[in-house]
Amino acid sequence: MKMLINVPESVVADALRGLAAAHPELTVDVANRIVVRRDAPVAGKVALVSGGGSGHEPLHAGFVGPGMLSAACPGEVFTSPVPDQMVRAAAAVDSGAGVLFVVKNYTGDVLNFQLAAELAEDEGVQVARVLVDDDVAVAGGPHTAGRRGTGATLFVEKLAGAAADEGAPLERVEAVARRVNAASRSFGVALSACATPAKGGPTFDLPPGELELGVGIHGEPGRERRPMMTAREIADTAVDAVLDDLGPSGPVLLLVNGMGGTPLLELYGFGAEVHRALAERGVPVARTLVGNYVTSLDMAGASVTLCRADEELLRLWDAPVQTPALRWGR
Amino acid sequence: MAAADAAVDREADRLTELDAAIGDADHGVNMRRGFTAVVSAQEVEPQATPGAVLVAAGRRLISTVGGASGPLYGTLLRGAGKALGDAAEVTPEDLGRALRAGVEAVARLGGAAAGDKTMLDALEPGARALERGGGFGEAARAAREGAVATVPMLARKGRASYLGERSVGHEDPGAASSALLFAALAEAAA
Numbered sequence: 001m002k003m004l005i006n007v008p009e010s011v012v013a014d015a016l017r018g019l020a021a022a023h024p025e026l027t028v029d030v031a032n033r034i035v036v037r038r039d040a041p042v043a044g045k046v047a048l049v050s051g052g053g054s055g056h057e058p059l060h061a062g063f064v065g066p067g068m069l070s071a072a073c074p075g076e077v078f079t080s081p082v083p084d085q086m087v088r089a090a091a092a093v094d095s096g097a098g099v100l101f102v103v104k105n106y107t108g109d110v111l112n113f114q115l116a117a118e119l120a121e122d123e124g125v126q127v128a129r130v131l132v133d134d135d136v137a138v139a140g141g142p143h144t145a146g147r148r149g150t151g152a153t154l155f156v157e158k159l160a161g162a163a164a165d166e167g168a169p170l171e172r173v174e175a176v177a178r179r180v181n182a183a184s185r186s187f188g189v190a191l192s193a194c195a196t197p198a199k200g201g202p203t204f205d206l207p208p209g210e211l212e213l214g215v216g217i218h219g220e221p222g223r224e225r226r227p228m229m230t231a232r233e234i235a236d237t238a239v240d241a242v243l244d245d246l247g248p249s250g251p252v253l254l255l256v257n258g259m260g261g262t263p264l265l266e267l268y269g270f271g272a273e274v275h276r277a278l279a280e281r282g283v284p285v286a287r288t289l290v291g292n293y294v295t296s297l298d299m300a301g302a303s304v305t306l307c308r309a310d311e312e313l314l315r316l317w318d319a320p321v322q323t324p325a326l327r328w329g330r
Numbered sequence: 331m332a333a334a335d336a337a338v339d340r341e342a343d344r345l346t347e348l349d350a351a352i353g354d355a356d357h358g359v360n361m362r363r364g365f366t367a368v369v370s371a372q373e374v375e376p377q378a379t380p381g382a383v384l385v386a387a388g389r390r391l392i393s394t395v396g397g398a399s400g401p402l403y404g405t406l407l408r409g410a411g412k413a414l415g416d417a418a419e420v421t422p423e424d425l426g427r428a429l430r431a432g433v434e435a436v437a438r439l440g441g442a443a444a445g446d447k448t449m450l451d452a453l454e455p456g457a458r459a460l461e462r463g464g465g466f467g468e469a470a471r472a473a474r475e476g477a478v479a480t481v482p483m484l485a486r487k488g489r490a491s492y493l494g495e496r497s498v499g500h501e502d503p504g505a506a507s508s509a510l511l512f513a514a515l516a517e518a519a520a
Contacts, residue, residue, distance in 0.1 A: 108401070
């Protein structure tokens with residue numbers, strides 16, 4: 001497997017050096033692995049800190065900036081960051097108004113952010129946490145680690161970030177984040193396995209004629225393997241899976257997300273089929289975002305995330321945002 | 331700790347392979363990074379008692395490993411180290427009792443129990459064998475058997491739980507690394 005890297009051990013640090021070079025509006029602490037918006041802490045504003053394993057770019061460092069995250073903590077590839085990073089990030093962005101940790105529901109992220117919240121509070125930083133768990137491919141309940149956090153992370157970070165920008169207090173920003181997560185569901189499909197730098201090859205075998213339904217974003221196999229389908233069939237499958245769980249829905253925010261290895265030509269075509277499938281099921285789409293936002297290295301495939309939108313969430317979605325990967329309205 | 335580091339280093343690829351089957355293919359790399367950091371910290375700042383060595387090693391794992399392994403193994407070693415207190419000498423039975431305390435802390439943190447197809451399935455029998463006076467060799471055997479027993483289990487915790495039935499038939503990587511640490515303990519004591 002050929003990769004555009006030096007050695008597996010330095011991929012995260014190398015990427016952070018590149019991020020710093022490309023985005024002087026961010027403060028990138030390569031040694032401590034923290035990406036912070038340069039003007040932080042912003043007086044009176046609640047700060048949002050997110051983080052997780054690397055390999056999901058532009059999530060999360062690509063979402064740092066006005067209108068979204070105050071700081072991000074990238075971990076090793078597919079490995080949650082450590083509490084030290086989160087505590088440092090919280091201290092760097094806290095203006096006294098408190099910090100919201102946005103945590104995707106994976107055991108490592110949950111445990112490390114939990115330890116970090118305790119340590120940050122010992123240092124006098126007020127911390128709230130929201131757990132993102134939107135993936136309908138995983139059953140909730142006691143027999144799994146609970147639903148994975150996937151595409152809805154972008155909605156939570158954008159909408160709660162906008163609320164924080166409007167000057168909302170910590171409990172209000174946290175409430176928006178929880179509401180967005182509760183209103184969001186996702187379903188992902190893989191056409192190929194991804195290759196991690198550490199392993200140097202694909203994390204599972206997926207023959208050319210088959211696809212995996214219900215995949216997450218860590219190169220783990222999905223819940224079911226089927227013969228390859230058309231974009232139309234995949235869109236119907238994904239939309240049905242999401243709507244079965246989300247329930248009857250009015251207007252939605254739609255994210256058609258690439259897993260990293262699928263070209264935009266295919267993603268837009270798939271997005272058209274998702275629009276058709278939603279229209280056939282009577283679900284109006286209020287806003288659409290198509291692109292590679294919550295990725296899984298070089299995995300081919302896509303996920304569909306819907307968030308039930310009301311007027312407040314639409315206003316927060318349309319609010320200006322200025323980050324490396326999401327930018328509008330200014 | 332040096333034996334643990336050497337064992338993890340030797341077996342890193344196998345742990346990663348096991349993890350690739352039902353997880354995300356990084357367990358070996360992460361464990362290697364953590365134990366390398368533990369050993370270098372020990373060289374720079376040697377701890378006086380076995381308890382202090384374990385507490386420092388646990389803290390080091392939490393701040394270098396990440397993922398679920400960092401907090402869980404960190405909690406295991408910190409919990410065991412605290413249970414040993416500042417005793418200058420410990421018997422295998424003392425260490426067994428201390429590890430049991432660490433294992434209980436891991437179970438609380440992860441909300442898991444034996445039978446969920448996790449590291450606990452190797453840690454618990456290993457610690458219990460030590461506690462009962464079986465010695466390090468017996469503990470290593472018990473932990474290894476515990477790890478092998480995870481093969482037919484259905485994962486209920488961690489990333490493997492997302493696979494449901496598809497997790498059956500694979501050895502749990504966390505149980506495998508736990509068994510490896512007991513083997514390293516036996517090797518170091520021999």
